[in-house]
Amino acid sequence: MKFYDCSTAPSPRRVRIFIAEKGLDIPTVQVDLRNGEHLSDTFRALNPWCTVPVLELDDGTAISEAVAVCRYLEDAHPEPPLMGVDARDRAVVAMWEHRFEIDGFLGVTEAFRNAAKGLKGRALTGPEGAAQIPELVQRGRARVESFFSALDAQLAHHPFVAGERYTIADITAQAAVDFAGWIKMSLPAECRRAAEWYRRVSQRPSAAA
Amino acid sequence: MKFYDCSTAPSPRRVRIFIAEKGLDIPTVQVDLRNGEHLSDTFRALNPWCTVPVLELDDGTAISEAVAVCRYLEDAHPEPPLMGVDARDRAVVAMWEHRFEIDGFLGVTEAFRNAAKGLKGRALTGPEGAAQIPELVQRGRARVESFFSALDAQLAHHPFVAGERYTIADITAQAAVDFAGWIKMSLPAECRRAAEWYRRVSQRPSAAA
Numbered sequence: 001m002k003f004y005d006c007s008t009a010p011s012p013r014r015v016r017i018f019i020a021e022k023g024l025d026i027p028t029v030q031v032d033l034r035n036g037e038h039l040s041d042t043f044r045a046l047n048p049w050c051t052v053p054v055l056e057l058d059d060g061t062a063i064s065e066a067v068a069v070c071r072y073l074e075d076a077h078p079e080p081p082l083m084g085v086d087a088r089d090r091a092v093v094a095m096w097e098h099r100f101e102i103d104g105f106l107g108v109t110e111a112f113r114n115a116a117k118g119l120k121g122r123a124l125t126g127p128e129g130a131a132q133i134p135e136l137v138q139r140g141r142a143r144v145e146s147f148f149s150a151l152d153a154q155l156a157h158h159p160f161v162a163g164e165r166y167t168i169a170d171i172t173a174q175a176a177v178d179f180a181g182w183i184k185m186s187l188p189a190e191c192r193r194a195a196e197w198y199r200r201v202s203q204r205p206s207a208a209a
Numbered sequence: 210m211k212f213y214d215c216s217t218a219p220s221p222r223r224v225r226i227f228i229a230e231k232g233l234d235i236p237t238v239q240v241d242l243r244n245g246e247h248l249s250d251t252f253r254a255l256n257p258w259c260t261v262p263v264l265e266l267d268d269g270t271a272i273s274e275a276v277a278v279c280r281y282l283e284d285a286h287p288e289p290p291l292m293g294v295d296a297r298d299r300a301v302v303a304m305w306e307h308r309f310e311i312d313g314f315l316g317v318t319e320a321f322r323n324a325a326k327g328l329k330g331r332a333l334t335g336p337e338g339a340a341q342i343p344e345l346v347q348r349g350r351a352r353v354e355s356f357f358s359a360l361d362a363q364l365a366h367h368p369f370v371a372g373e374r375y376t377i378a379d380i381t382a383q384a385a386v387d388f389a390g391w392i393k394m395s396l397p398a399e400c401r402r403a404a405e406w407y408r409r410v411s412q413r414p415s416a417a418a
Contacts, residue, residue, distance in 0.1 A: 048359070049308065055300075063300045065307045072300035091264075091272045091281035098274045099258065103335075124348075126312075128355055133344050139333075146337055150257070 003028045004046070004054040010179040012053035013209065014066045017171045020206035022077050039127065050127050067097065070168055082168050093162040096169035104147035104176030111140025111183045144185055147176065152191035166201070174201045212237045213263040219388040221262035222418065223275045226380045229415035231286050248336065259336050276306065279377055291377050302371040305378035309370070313356035313385030320349025320392045353394055356385065361400035375410070383410045
């Protein structure tokens with residue numbers, strides 16, 4: 001197995017945290033996003049979407065998309081379970097993970113990529129790129145505010161996003177909260193339960209990943 | 210179990226096809242999206258994201274997000290497998306499902322919701338809504354074109370999106386191709402392998418769901 005990462009990028013960070021929580025040690029290749037290595041022919045042959053993370057399996061299969069990489073690692077290394085323990089729990093975890101990816105992670109992405117000077121013409125990931133649209137900066141920020149509120153509301157009922165256990169849903173939310181720092185947003189003062197959760201998850205050794 | 214559906218809507222259609230492929234018969238409630246029933250207090254208590262599909266379990270747990278509902282059904286009713294058969298296969302299926310949701314299904318959604326007269330102020334799903342942004346119509350269409358090309362390229366290697374078997378990745382792609390009809394886009398003539406695949410999956414009894 002080989003893990004294609006970029007140590008400064010938020011998307012592969014979701015997988016880095018997942019790997020750390022599993023206690024795995026996977027040979028890692030750094031992809032130089034800043035200098036466009038992900039758009040090179042070599043990398044494109046591995047992942048036509050030109051994104052990290054990618055997990056290359058020993059048979060040469062390249063798995064891209066953070067949630068799919070985690071799916072592989074969960075099945076190949078079930079302990080500790082990070083994607084649920086029974087049918088109901090797995091569905092609850094998948095629901096929160098997906099929802100917080102869309103509202104949280106992709107909300108920050110929208111606000112960031114449509115404003116960053118270095119990403120003109122690259123407001124969407126992928127080989128084609130896309131022009132920046134200034135209105136999306138505010139829309140992205142509004143999505144992140146909704147994400148913060150929803151996160152806080154959900155943590156009124158449970159110690160972790162999807163219930164009693166730390167899961168991939170926490171990882172996605174945690175990575176989104178950290179990524180929000182890139183657009184100078186942080187959990188607002190009134191989100192006290194989310195702030196307490198954030199302190200807790202940030203103290204786990206995996207948060208350094 | 211109870212399935213909250215809207216028989217004319219593309220997003221719950223992904224789950225309707227999944228249910229049909231599993232041969233399940235689940236009591237179904239129609240939610241009247243046209244008249245805003247999904248924004249009512251009653252529905253919001255079930256699903257604060259105000260979206261269908263939702264699967265309500267017998268213990269009252271409400272699962273939203275199409276992929277999470279399918280996750281539950283796959284685990285509770287493993288045959289026939291629609292989300293992969295081993296660790297590698299499950300990851301490949303998850304990768305294509307996620308990628309084609311983002312590029313295909315959400316690409317059409319972007320083009321459609323930012324143009325439809327009846328969706329002013331509701332360009333994003335969810336309780337808060339969002340203003341329409343005209344530039345996103347063209348961007349959404351460009352994403353769908355990329356999706357069509359990627360689908361065609363992938364089907365050069367395999368009879369189905371994720372390999373030798375029909376899976377949830379086919380369902381998401383199939384629902385996205387059909388949904389593209391709402392924005393008057395269809396598989397271009399040069400995508401012959403995708404067109405052949407589309408004919409095949411559309412002939413399955415589940416396509417009527």
